[in-house]
Amino acid sequence: MTRRKTLSDLGVQNLKPKAARYVFPDPELGGHYVRVTPAGGKSFLALSRDPSGKQVWATIGATDLYEIEKARELAREAIKRIRAGLPAFEEKAKADTFKEVAENYVKRHVAANGLRSQDEIERILQKYIYPKWEKREFVTIRRSDVASLLDGVQDKNGPRQADYVLAVVRAICNWFASRHDDYQPPIARGMRRTDPKSRKRARILDDDEIRAVWRLAENNGTFGAIIRLALLTAQRREKIGAMKWDDIAADGVWNIPSEARQKGVGGALQLPEAARKIIAEQNRIGENPYVFPGRGNGHFQGWSPCKRGFDEKLLTALREEMAERGGDPEKAKIEPWVIHDLRRTARSLMSRAGVRPDIAERVMGHVISGVEGVYDRHSYFEEKKDALNRLAALVETIVNPPAANVTPLRAAL
Structure with a gap:
């Protein structure tokens, strides 16, 4: 076979696989080869003899990792070392695995900064990422690996979950890049599986839906009580689920705790009588401090199974x-809704009940923008009390309307 006078990167790329694995010599450097497998895989190799005359092959790496000039440089060094009786390459320090980097990220960034998302980040790591990348060398993870991981999550758990996984991977890669000179994160624009703008929800429950949900919630234990309180207080589900007996004063004022780096909460809220009655119906469980207890001394956590x-x-x-x-029962269906839709519904009901927009926003714990939000430090306790009373009165009217105004439960809730 006539050797080529040179071998370029394009020439390496054009080497075709055969029925059996073969090596192609580099015309410019004796002892440097390209190995081609029947499947089309290609690697750079170095070949020399050690001082005892034994032939030693050394794999430099896949051809898509190196340009040929870099491969030649590495091959020359490997040949020199083999001839000197040394290993072909200097042993490198053990590279960090993905799990080691991720655990360091959680320790030094997530936990150190008190991020409220720590539990969710660790859940995503354990369930979706570690099974694939736990022992993978971190710096070898490439864009195609990320895409493959997201494909698997999307196929089994949906596109939104894939985006949550992508957010965790991106955060870890960016954090690692901030600590290492030569690392480039393998994340690119367009890797999301959903459009964030299209995910913004505008769903609120109408009167028929409120009535149906409320009546079922009345006989649905702890979860049903949380559902009704979400509608009566306009607070986030996490705050209701983590409500403590000590947070409720004897006069029915709920002092909602606010943690660092947390979205705003309603502060001190005078609960309407309907909400106080729901709380009073809950049983204290041993030493558990929560109104809605969970496992051990924790609070309620079973959102997904209870919602289903x-x-x-x-x-x-x-x-x-x-x-x-x-009618035909098989044609019945439920229009999708989530618990957070109750918060949006409560906000809309407050407007319907004549509550001033700025007061409704303060009930929900939203930040008031502009000069007013900076300089107005009034607590608005009485105004928020009136807003929740108006909300409760309207909910009562919807749930128990005059007989002539009752509309049957719709076919598509």
């Missing part, structure tokens, strides 16, 4: 009502 069970019961109720009215 609640929706199943809601669908059953809908089917039974359709059957009573002579």
Whole structure:
């Protein structure tokens, strides 16, 4: 076979696989080869003999990792070392695995800064990322690896979960890049699986839906109580789920704790009678300090399974009502809704009840913008009390309307 006078990067790229693995010699450097496998994989190799005359092959690396001039440089060094009786390459310090980098990120960034998302970050790492990359050398993770990971999550758990995984991977890679001179994160624009703008929700429950959800919630234990309080107080589900008995004063004032780096909360809220009654109906469990207890001495956490069970019961109720009215129960369906939609619904109901927009925003704990938000330090306690009373009165009217105004549960809730 006639050797080529030179071998370029394009020439390496154009080497074709054969039925059996073969090596192609580099015309410009004796002892430097390209190995081509039947599957099309290509690697740079160095070949020389050690002082005892033994032939030693050394793999430099895949051809897509090095340009040929860099491969030749590494091959020359490897040949010199082999001839001197040394290992072909200097042993490098053990590279950090993805898990080691991720754990360091959690320790030095997430925990050190008190990020409230720590539990969720660790859950995503344990469930979606470690099973694939736990022992993977961190710096070898490439863009195609990220895309493959996201494809698997999207196929099994949906595009939104894939985006949450991407957010964690991106954060870890960016943090690592801030601490190392030569590292380039393997994340590119366009890797998201959903459009953030399209995810913004505008869903609120109408009166028929409020009535159906409320009536089912009345007989649905702890989760049902949380559902009703979410509608009566306009507070986030996490704050309601973590409500402590000590947070509720004897006069019914709920002092909502606010933690560092946390979105705003409603502060001190005088709860309406309907909300106080729901709380009073809850049983204290041993030494557990929470109104809605969870495992051990923790608070309620079972959002997803309880929501699924609640929706199943809601669908059953809908089917039974359709059957009573002579309709086809199989055509019954539930229009998707999430617990946070109740917060948005409560805000809309406050406007409907005549509550001033700035007061409704303060009830929800939203930041008031501009000069007013900076200089107005009034607590607005009485105004927020009036807003929640108006909200509770309107909810009562919706849930128990005059008989002539009752609308049957719709076929598509």
